[in-house]
Amino acid sequence: MDATNDLAQMIRHQKGRWSGARERRLEPGRRSLTASEAAAVIGVSVATIRGWADQGQLPAHRTVGGHRRFELEELKGWLAERGAPVPSRVRPARSHPELPRCPELARALDARAEAVADRVLAGYAEEVPTTHPRPPLHELRRTAARFARVVAGALESGDPSSLTGRAELVGYRGGLQGDGEAVLVEQTRLAVALVREAEEAVREGDVVEEHALPALQSAIEHAQVGAARGLSAAMAADPGRAGSA
Numbered sequence: 001m002d003a004t005n006d007l008a009q010m011i012r013h014q015k016g017r018w019s020g021a022r023e024r025r026l027e028p029g030r031r032s033l034t035a036s037e038a039a040a041v042i043g044v045s046v047a048t049i050r051g052w053a054d055q056g057q058l059p060a061h062r063t064v065g066g067h068r069r070f071e072l073e074e075l076k077g078w079l080a081e082r083g084a085p086v087p088s089r090v091r092p093a094r095s096h097p098e099l100p101r102c103p104e105l106a107r108a109l110d111a112r113a114e115a116v117a118d119r120v121l122a123g124y125a126e127e128v129p130t131t132h133p134r135p136p137l138h139e140l141r142r143t144a145a146r147f148a149r150v151v152a153g154a155l156e157s158g159d160p161s162s163l164t165g166r167a168e169l170v171g172y173r174g175g176l177q178g179d180g181e182a183v184l185v186e187q188t189r190l191a192v193a194l195v196r197e198a199e200e201a202v203r204e205g206d207v208v209e210e211h212a213l214p215a216l217q218s219a220i221e222h223a224q225v226g227a228a229r230g231l232s233a234a235m236a237a238d239p240g241r242a243g244s245a
Contacts, residue, residue: 047172167226175234
């Protein structure tokens with residue numbers, strides 16, 4: 001078992017919450033880290049960091065703008081208390097490769113969220129067995145709108161990091177709830193529907209960007225990888241529950 005799994009098991013069996021679990025405002029001038037940087041310091045995934053912070057097992061703070069941050073010295077102390085290696089220096093978080101910016105496609109997909117949900121619904125038929133039941137209609141439409149919006153954001157900015165992080169968190173939460181496989185199945189169906197809507201937007205001339213479809217495929221890959229990482233992190237954090245997915 002590696003050090004990451006050792007730490008995850010240690011956290012899972014801890015009683016109670018970190019004594020400073022309530023998130024406080026970050027004091028000016030203190031060295032703070034993003035969730036990605038904190039994950040690199042501790043050696044776990046971003047989804048695990050967010051999950052521990054949500055559960056009050058990891059010290060966290062909020063900036064004036066409401067963004068969650070982690071104080072470097074507190075993290076070092078947190079690691080030392082658990083007998084985990086304390087890094088002598090912090091490396092910058094690994095950057096994500098940039099995508100070609102496709103604002104036309106981003107706007108088209110954001111406007112077609114309802115059509116994406118309709119395509120997913122059309123993919124179900126009573127005569128065809130599925131590994132997981134179709135989610136309720138209202139839930140499916142909400143999920144489709146959220147997925148289209150986050151993918152569109154990555155295409156608009158050319159930065160897939162937020163998309164990857166959100167997908168990782170969805171996979172992590174789904175894994176802890178025992179629904180990890182369902183998360184991957186649902187996201188795959190959404191991705192297929194999103195690609196079909198994008199192809200239609202290109203055919204109709206709403207999108208003329210040269211790399212629109214390859215950029216979309218790359219964005220979807222980032223989402224799938226993020227969800228898989230989150231599920232893996234959940235399995236490491238709670239093998240009994242996540243493993244039953």
